[in-house]
Each structure stands twice: as structure tokens, then as C-alpha cells.
Amino acid sequence: MSDIKAEVIEAATRSKAAAATLRMLTRKQKDFALNAIADALVANESSILDANRIDVDDAIKRGTDAAIIDRLTLNSERLAAIASAARDVCALPDPVGDVIRGYTLPNGLEISQVRVPLGVVAMVYEARPNVTVDAAVLCLKSGNAALLRGSSSAHHTNVALADVMRQALASTDVPVDAIVLVPGTSHESVEVVMTARGLVDVIIPRGGAGLINSVVNGSTVPVIETGIGNCHVYVDAAADIEKAVAIAVNSKTHRVSVCNAAETLLVHKDIAAKFLPALLSEYKKLGVTVHANPALVGFCKSAGVSYEAVTDADWAAEYYSLDIAAGIVDSIDDAIHHIQKWSTGHTEAIVSQDVEATRRFVAAIDSAAVMVNASTRFTDGGEFGFGAEIGISTQKLHARGPMGLPELTSYKYIVTGDGQIR
Amino acid sequence: MSDIKAEVIEAATRSKAAAATLRMLTRKQKDFALNAIADALVANESSILDANRIDVDDAIKRGTDAAIIDRLTLNSERLAAIASAARDVCALPDPVGDVIRGYTLPNGLEISQVRVPLGVVAMVYEARPNVTVDAAVLCLKSGNAALLRGSSSAHHTNVALADVMRQALASTDVPVDAIVLVPGTSHESVEVVMTARGLVDVIIPRGGAGLINSVVNGSTVPVIETGIGNCHVYVDAAADIEKAVAIAVNSKTHRVSVCNAAETLLVHKDIAAKFLPALLSEYKKLGVTVHANPALVGFCKSAGVSYEAVTDADWAAEYYSLDIAAGIVDSIDDAIHHIQKWSTGHTEAIVSQDVEATRRFVAAIDSAAVMVNASTRFTDGGEFGFGAEIGISTQKLHARGPMGLPELTSYKYIVTGDGQIR
Numbered sequence: 001m002s003d004i005k006a007e008v009i010e011a012a013t014r015s016k017a018a019a020a021t022l023r024m025l026t027r028k029q030k031d032f033a034l035n036a037i038a039d040a041l042v043a044n045e046s047s048i049l050d051a052n053r054i055d056v057d058d059a060i061k062r063g064t065d066a067a068i069i070d071r072l073t074l075n076s077e078r079l080a081a082i083a084s085a086a087r088d089v090c091a092l093p094d095p096v097g098d099v100i101r102g103y104t105l106p107n108g109l110e111i112s113q114v115r116v117p118l119g120v121v122a123m124v125y126e127a128r129p130n131v132t133v134d135a136a137v138l139c140l141k142s143g144n145a146a147l148l149r150g151s152s153s154a155h156h157t158n159v160a161l162a163d164v165m166r167q168a169l170a171s172t173d174v175p176v177d178a179i180v181l182v183p184g185t186s187h188e189s190v191e192v193v194m195t196a197r198g199l200v201d202v203i204i205p206r207g208g209a210g211l212i213n214s215v216v217n218g219s220t221v222p223v224i225e226t227g228i229g230n231c232h233v234y235v236d237a238a239a240d241i242e243k244a245v246a247i248a249v250n251s252k253t254h255r256v257s258v259c260n261a262a263e264t265l266l267v268h269k270d271i272a273a274k275f276l277p278a279l280l281s282e283y284k285k286l287g288v289t290v291h292a293n294p295a296l297v298g299f300c301k302s303a304g305v306s307y308e309a310v311t312d313a314d315w316a317a318e319y320y321s322l323d324i325a326a327g328i329v330d331s332i333d334d335a336i337h338h339i340q341k342w343s344t345g346h347t348e349a350i351v352s353q354d355v356e357a358t359r360r361f362v363a364a365i366d367s368a369a370v371m372v373n374a375s376t377r378f379t380d381g382g383e384f385g386f387g388a389e390i391g392i393s394t395q396k397l398h399a400r401g402p403m404g405l406p407e408l409t410s411y412k413y414i415v416t417g418d419g420q421i422r
Numbered sequence: 423m424s425d426i427k428a429e430v431i432e433a434a435t436r437s438k439a440a441a442a443t444l445r446m447l448t449r450k451q452k453d454f455a456l457n458a459i460a461d462a463l464v465a466n467e468s469s470i471l472d473a474n475r476i477d478v479d480d481a482i483k484r485g486t487d488a489a490i491i492d493r494l495t496l497n498s499e500r501l502a503a504i505a506s507a508a509r510d511v512c513a514l515p516d517p518v519g520d521v522i523r524g525y526t527l528p529n530g531l532e533i534s535q536v537r538v539p540l541g542v543v544a545m546v547y548e549a550r551p552n553v554t555v556d557a558a559v560l561c562l563k564s565g566n567a568a569l570l571r572g573s574s575s576a577h578h579t580n581v582a583l584a585d586v587m588r589q590a591l592a593s594t595d596v597p598v599d600a601i602v603l604v605p606g607t608s609h610e611s612v613e614v615v616m617t618a619r620g621l622v623d624v625i626i627p628r629g630g631a632g633l634i635n636s637v638v639n640g641s642t643v644p645v646i647e648t649g650i651g652n653c654h655v656y657v658d659a660a661a662d663i664e665k666a667v668a669i670a671v672n673s674k675t676h677r678v679s680v681c682n683a684a685e686t687l688l689v690h691k692d693i694a695a696k697f698l699p700a701l702l703s704e705y706k707k708l709g710v711t712v713h714a715n716p717a718l719v720g721f722c723k724s725a726g727v728s729y730e731a732v733t734d735a736d737w738a739a740e741y742y743s744l745d746i747a748a749g750i751v752d753s754i755d756d757a758i759h760h761i762q763k764w765s766t767g768h769t770e771a772i773v774s775q776d777v778e779a780t781r782r783f784v785a786a787i788d789s790a791a792v793m794v795n796a797s798t799r800f801t802d803g804g805e806f807g808f809g810a811e812i813g814i815s816t817q818k819l820h821a822r823g824p825m826g827l828p829e830l831t832s833y834k835y836i837v838t839g840d841g842q843i844r
Contacts, residue, residue, distance in 0.1 A: 024785050118818050201818050217642050222819040243841035250843035362836055363446050374839030396540050396623050396832035397644040398820040410818035417796030419665035421672035
């Protein structure tokens, strides 16, 4: 066994031991620890910001993109916001112990299906150091041990944040190993986590498609795939033009760097002449580039909006930019087939006043969220009222769509009898 | 691409296309097809039994164990029972469309979390040909396409059953590719299914530990691990002796070849002298061999029961036989620690009249089912009142314990607005 492997296995073993204790703690004990963490983050501001400065300076030396440096950078205000978010989690109900279902069998056995923590939740994530705290806090509240592997570019910050949080736990009933940072920053350490079946109960990757695919393909530990979003907006023949323009604009341009932003627009041919001039003049103002199918090119020319001919790569693209693939379709079924072919199963929207069309679309589309006359941007734990979000699942197993605290739990059956045998 | 790979991918692609249709069918359409399948199985008895005869003759020629040949063998009565089970599934509620949760946001958006089929469910299983029909029927009822890979020893039977079922579907609204047998019997064909991410939504292995581990380690498709059961019975200091004997006997001996049979017995030292003589005389009559820890050996000698010294291999064993590992423990916490070390997370039982002991055991044990004063044999979809069972999950993600029709579904969020944007 390599040194790295031995170290990571040792870390995961500590997480597993902590999980056995965490599972049995009360909400009061966990909330007390959450407040202690929030206090400690504020009290240790200077050491955290010093560590962050090292990561930021390194990133600047490497010539890192300014937007990424901004995501990496902590300051007093941002750290206070992170601590405040940890306090907010105290106000959320504890999912552990929730009875999902309960009933009594004819033989008198009483069956309860009760939420329990998953156990050890490994998070593998990129860039933003706030994820280190967010993930630790949500895992703690839901009774899970957090095994955290951030990116090497935020390594000093992550070490400082984890140290502060662990020191805070030392004076609480929560074991310090409720929060463990995976040792090292090599790829090997991630590989050990991904194959630590029996120690790690679930692994949640958060980051770009490369990271997520690498975890999905390399893990023997169960994975929850998150956040790949090639989201579609379909404007039906029976759409309300004003709503359709607002939704197509908001879905694309409200924030382009997020997974619930729209990447493709499909327009029914019968409404194209009325809808597209209104939309494309807005897109022109906002600096959107349209990757247009042949039927749509003429509208782009007339509107004077920036455009290119669409390719298969465009239909598949998550631009995370002010680009959108767009096409005129002959029917709602053509739109559905297009989406079935290219969607990543995140969010698709229909704009229509026709109940038959919306029923058909909702039934046929197999995505985590289907929006009827609303922006794709609403697929979000905060917007859904969950109070917190650990990620947005784009797989069908376990959890789908925004994942809050209940999605960080499993359940067990408690069967109570008075001597029943078969 | 090899010929086998191309064939399996083609088969899985047909399954995926069928899933897109299945998702939109009504309960009436699915129940009609289930009855058509039941009718066809009975009507085509002779061709099915002829095919089964080939598999059975082959197995006899290979010198296969009589018990395995019995599991492989179909006859008129068994086929009628399989058809009858398919009809029974019609009576179960359709999980698809069930609204798990629904609420309205302050901005007027209406959110519904609605059960939908998983999509393409691949089953990889051994020996018994009834699984071919059971799995197809449960998948169909829950709106999933079934991609089936049975063992090569039942190949002729499985082909015959699948052909009959598919022919029955031809005169219904359900696409024939709702039921697809994976082509070929090579290991390569299983490997292609396990890595067909994007075509296959979930893979459920059913069989021995070798099969399950091979699927768990080789799959990039999400797996539901099933049926590995090293189940424990703990007899507490405060146990009712009569109940404890009945539960320890029933859990071990009612049916030894199943995953919910007990494989380890732990006895609190304070009750050993009262409990063990009564239990061991029963075990002696029933032919049980006790793999005893040192403290327990004396009791075995006195009772005259067959015994051996227990080893770590025994604590880990799923015997599937009239053997049981057994030990005297000093405390409930010792029992809990032993179980935490050796359990496969299936089912553990405590026998005790002490509420503090049962509370502690239930909270600390991290298994799919925890029995209080009841036999481990109750962890079963039929016993739990599910009406049907596709397997018993021993993982924490998605489903845990017995899996019925709802566990064969995912969900999606349907968000209905009237033009909301962020």
C-alpha cells in the first residue's frame, strides 16, 4: 500500500468511526456544534484569510483567470456570510428520525421506516472554498461525517477552514472527525476515496464535467451525479409572447455560469414570426450570440443579433456564456424528440397556454425538473424552499434535482414485535 | 466494437426507446399487458417446458447439484404459479404519478414532486427462471423497461419465457421491447450492460456474493446492491427466555438458504446460564452446528450440540446452512461493536424486555432492518406487505431493505407558473 493510500484509508476510517457517534446525536447537540463552528470561523478570521492569501497569490503567479481568482478569494465579508449560513442551518428541521411511513401488520408487528444518516459522505469539489464549510455544515446537521476533498488551488484555505471547524468541535459532543479533509492533493488520494467501499457511503462530485465524469467512471462507492445542465426552453405555438420573451431572456441571461441556465431554445414554427423578432431584439441588447438552425437564420439577420450556424456540438454544449443554440421546430413532438436526444436531464421548460401541450410535454420529458411557464433558473434548493442545497442531482437513483437535508439521509426499517416468528 | 458489444448496445438502445413509451402509459394499459403475459405463459406451457427440459438435461449431464437442478426446473404447476403472480401484480397500485410532495411557493410557483419510472432497469441474476418473469412484470407495472441477463444455465428457458412475453405484448399498447433479453451468455455481454451509462439507468444484481461484487466493482451504471445477509440475533440480559429461544431458532433454522436467515448469535453473559441450555437443546434436535467463542464452548459440551471453535471467517460467514457463529458478550455495547464490525447491513435483531436496551440497540445499529423481539426472517417484501419484491437492498443510497414497486421509481419536480422569472 502506498503512503498516500494508507493515509487516505486512515482518514476515511476516522470518518467512519465519527459517523457511528454522529448517528446517535440529538438535534440540540448538532445545532450547538453548528453555532460553535460559526463562532470559530469569525473568531479565526485572520488565520483563515492569511491562508487564503497564499492560495490567491499562487493563483495570481500561475496567471489564473480573474473570475476564478475572484471565486477563490475570501474576505471579511465573505467569511461572515459563510458563518451566517452555518447558523441558518440550525433553524432547519433535523431530517434524522423523521418517520417516512409507519404501519402495523396483521401479525402485530409494528413497522416504521425512519430516516437515518447516510454515514460517511465524501465531497469532491473544485475551486470555491465556501463549499468546504457548506458541505461540512449540511453533513453535520444531517448526522453524516464529511470527508472533504477540495481542489489543490484552494488547499491552504481548505486546511485552515477544516482546522478551525475541527477545533470548534473539540468542545462539543460532536467528534472532531465529523469533518475530515482528505490528506494530500494528488489524484491518487481521490482514487482511494472513490474505491473506499465499506468506509465511504456515498461520493458527491461538484464541479465541471471532467471532474464529474472521472468520479462516475472511477468509483465503486455509490455516486450522486450533480450539476450537468444542458437546459432547454421550448416556446410552443400557443405561448403567451410576453411570458415567452421574459422566460427565454431570464433562463439564458440572468446568470450564465450556472447549471440551471438555458443553453438551447426551441421555437414552434407557427409562433416564430411573432415571437422571434421580440426575443432577438432583447438578445441583441444583452449581447447574446445565437447558434441558429437554418430556419432561424433569417430571423437573426433581420434582428441584427450576433449568430452562427448551429452544429451538433452546439446542441450538446453547456456554454456557461452568452451563447444559445436555437432552432425552429415543426411540432411539439419534434421539440420533445430533440430534448430527449440532447438533454442532460437537468431542467427543461415549456411556455404555452395550451393545457394539452403542457400535459404532453410534462409527461414526455424525463428531466429532474420540468418548468411550465417559468424560468429554468428556479431549479435550485433555495428557490424550492429547501433552505440549503448540497447540489443538484441529474441522476435518477436516490435523489433527483435539488438536494437538501433529507436527500442526505437514508432510512432503516424498525420492526417491533413481542416474539413473532415465521 | 466487438460483435457482442454491438449487439448488447443495440438491445439496450431498444430498451431505452421502449422506456420512453412506457413512461407515458396508463395503469389500465399496463395491467392489460400484465394479464396478456399471464395468459400467454399458460397458453405456451409446452414450448416453455420443452426449452426448460434442455437446460435441465444439460445441468444433469454436467453433474449439477440436485438442489440447483430443482431450482432450475419448471413444471406445469410452477409455471401456473408464475403466471398467477403476474396477475397479482395488477392488483397493486401503480406507483407512477404518485405525488410525494406538493406545495406552492410565495411567488406563486406550484411545485409537485411526482414519481416517475427509473427508465431502463437491468437485472443480472442467477439460476431461477421465475426471476425472468417476476422482474419483467414488476418493471412493466412500474413503467420501466426490463433488460434481463439470466445465467447461461437457464438460457433456453429464459429465451422461451422472454419470447412468449414479448409476443404477448405485441397485441397491447406496451412496446415489445419493454422486455429485452441481453444477447449472448458471455461475461462480455454483462460488462457491456454494466458500462452502458446513458442507456441503462440502474443495474440490480441478484445472486451470490461473487456476482454482486463483480457488478458493484465493474459498473459505471448506478447499482443497487442486494441480498448479502450476515444477520445477527442479540439476546440481551433482559430477554424473555421463551421469546429468545423461539426467535433464535426461527431466525436460524426456518429456511437456511435465504439472506434474512441469522448467521450469528450473541448472548449477554448475565442470561447465558438460563438461556443457552434451552436454546442449545433445540439446536441439537434440529442439527445445528455452533461455531462457539471460548465462553460458550462449555455450554455446547453440556448440551451435547455439535460445535467448533469460532474463527474470524465464521463471524464473517453467510453459511446458508445449519451452522451459526455464536458468542457470549459482556455487555450490549460489546454486542453492538461486534455487529458494527461484522454486519453486512441487512437485518439484526435484539431480544429484550428492557426499553433502554432496545432504544440503544435500534439507534446504534446501522442496518436496513432492526428487529425488536421478532425473527430476522421478517425482512421481506411479502412479509412487509409490499405485495411484491424485486430484491432486498443492503446499500444506503436510493432504497434500503425490501424493494417493492415504489423503489423501482425515481421522481421529477413539475413546476407550474404563469410567467415567473428570477
